[in-house]
Structures are given as C-alpha cells and as structure tokens.
Amino acid sequence: MKDGQRIFGIRAIIEAIDAEQAINKVYLQKGLQGDLFQQLEGMLRKQKISTSYVPIQKLDKLVHGNHQGAVASLSKIEFQDFESTIESILEREKSPLLLLLDQVTDVRNFGAIIRTAECTGVHAVIVPRSGSAPLNDIAIKTSAGAAFNIPIIKVDHLKDAIYYLQPSGVAIVAATEKADKSVYDIDFKNPTAVVMGSEEKGINPSTLKVVDEMMKLPIKGKIESLNVSVACGAILYEVLRQRIT
Missing domain, CATH: 3.30.1330.30 (Ribosomal protein L30/S12)
Known part of the structure; x- marks a missing residue:
C-alpha cells in the first residue's frame, strides 16, 4: 500500500x-x-x-x-528506461553526451555530479542498479534541482550499457589514473560517453577493459587524486569547451 x-x-x-x-x-x-x-x-x-x-x-x-x-x-524521481531513453537521445541529438558513473556511492557527490552534468549539457546519467548512491532527498538537494531536469537511468551492468552504445557510434571514454593520455588529448566533439568511478575504488577493471579510450586529469600537487565530483566537473567543462569553440 x-x-x-x-x-x-x-x-x-x-x-x-x-x-x-x-x-x-x-x-x-x-x-x-x-x-x-x-x-x-x-x-x-x-x-x-x-x-x-x-x-x-x-x-x-x-x-x-x-x-x-x-x-x-x-525517491521523488523515477529512473528512466534505458533503451527507449537512449534511442530517443541518439535520434534527437547530433552529438550526444552521456555520463556513466561506476561505484559512486556518496550521495552528495552524486548530487553534485548531476548538477554539473545538467549545466554542461549531458543528455543522460547512467548508473548501475547495485552499488550506486541512492537518489534520495540529499542527492536531489545537492543537485540544486538538476535531478528533475536530466534523465537518470539505472542498468543491471554498466558493461551492458557500453556494449549497447558502441555500435551506435558513441565513444566510451573512461577517467582513470591508469591512462597515458590527458583529458586535453581527447576529441569530445563526436558522440561520447564519459565514465567516472569513485575516488576510493575507481572504475571496475572489467569495465575498463571494454572502453574505447582512457584519460586522466593532470595533477601537479602532492595529493594524487581529486574528489570525483570535482574531477567530473573539470572533464565535463573540457567537453563543453571543445563543443562550443
């Protein structure tokens, strides 16, 4: 009831x-x-x-x-159906931008990422059904309401989403410290799905094996990693910079 x-x-x-x-x-x-x-x-x-x-x-x-x-x-927000939402985006957008979050479990990071994603033109955020932060009141509040304005999709496995997107011409680009390339060496003007992991666990190794490219943010300080929401913001704004110039 x-x-x-x-x-x-x-x-x-x-x-x-x-x-x-x-x-x-x-x-x-x-x-x-x-x-x-x-x-x-x-x-x-x-x-x-x-x-x-x-x-x-x-x-x-x-x-x-x-x-x-x-x-x-x-939750006050319903998750969207994967296939119908993605097909609609692919048909409607010339160069779709998607965001996949792997093992991001902190609700405030989740909300902050959704806020940045909405501000930078991301067309949908995709998360795994298990092991992700809940889309609760804290996440919604941290998103400053952005969670109401962008499709958020849950899938059984991120790899299944990747396998679905790749034949449609969407390049899967993962942010990881294991990368040789800098984020500034990646061409984001074409259809792209950015994959982010948590600062504790990063992206699942099995997911990294199926992505098309890997990238990292250059870090000059003594601390070796950024908060995931900060890193995601830096990457998404590089995507936006390329797409508006």
Whole structure:
C-alpha cells in the first residue's frame, strides 16, 4: 500500500523492488521473523538498498495503516528506461553526451555530479542498479534541482550499457589514473560517453577493459587524486569547451 512518498507492507515492498521502483530506504521492525520477511531482507541485501531496523513505534509514526513491520521511502524521481531513453537521445541529438558513473556511492557527490552534468549539457546519467548512491532527498538537494531536469537511468551492468552504445557510434571514454593520455588529448566533439568511478575504488577493471579510450586529469600537487565530483566537473567543462569553440 502507498502513503504519499512511502510504501508499506512486506509484500507491497517486495513488489515495488521487483517493479524497479526507486526506493531510498526501507525501515524494518526489530525482531520480526517469518519467511516473507526473510525474503524481503534477502532482496534488500541483493539490491543494496539502505535498511534500518527500528522499533514498531517508529513505523507507526511513519504511516497510518497495517505496515506489517516494513515501510519503504520512495525517491521523488523515477529512473528512466534505458533503451527507449537512449534511442530517443541518439535520434534527437547530433552529438550526444552521456555520463556513466561506476561505484559512486556518496550521495552528495552524486548530487553534485548531476548538477554539473545538467549545466554542461549531458543528455543522460547512467548508473548501475547495485552499488550506486541512492537518489534520495540529499542527492536531489545537492543537485540544486538538476535531478528533475536530466534523465537518470539505472542498468543491471554498466558493461551492458557500453556494449549497447558502441555500435551506435558513441565513444566510451573512461577517467582513470591508469591512462597515458590527458583529458586535453581527447576529441569530445563526436558522440561520447564519459565514465567516472569513485575516488576510493575507481572504475571496475572489467569495465575498463571494454572502453574505447582512457584519460586522466593532470595533477601537479602532492595529493594524487581529486574528489570525483570535482574531477567530473573539470572533464565535463573540457567537453563543453571543445563543443562550443
């Protein structure tokens, strides 16, 4: 059942997860048992959905109804369908610009990146379904509302998105310290998908194996890496500079 921006009831939340609804967090009653409850717990772990175990009084305050010991908070923004959104962009835009985020788990970085992406003309942001920061109120606030203005897409695996984009002529360019080329050596005027990873883990090695090019930002200081949202901003503004000159 629904109550504004929340879903409550164990089976209702299971169905919401199956339907790939954008769930920010799930509150579960402490000490609850049962097969269906364990099924929900397993799904939450598999999808890496943020979960808190709380007293029943907390759940009673969150919703008015038979919550069965489970309440889910929904995102205000729905994720877009991958294929239909990408096909629309490819048909509409002469030189589409896409942003793929791999293992970016900090919500404030996520929001800041979305804000910069919208400002620099990115046509869609693509994230993996598992292991990404939630598109919650903090991310939306940090984006300064940009999250409402740009398509955000979840996919099962970023490699599948890359394999889909490459035959359409989209160059996949990954930002990594392992690169030999500088960002200033890359031609961004053609259809491009920029791949960014977190400063802790970077881009998954298996993803790096399938990209078309790798690039890095030159760093002169003693600190060896930039915050991912700062690095993403520097790269996207180089893309924009090339495209408006």
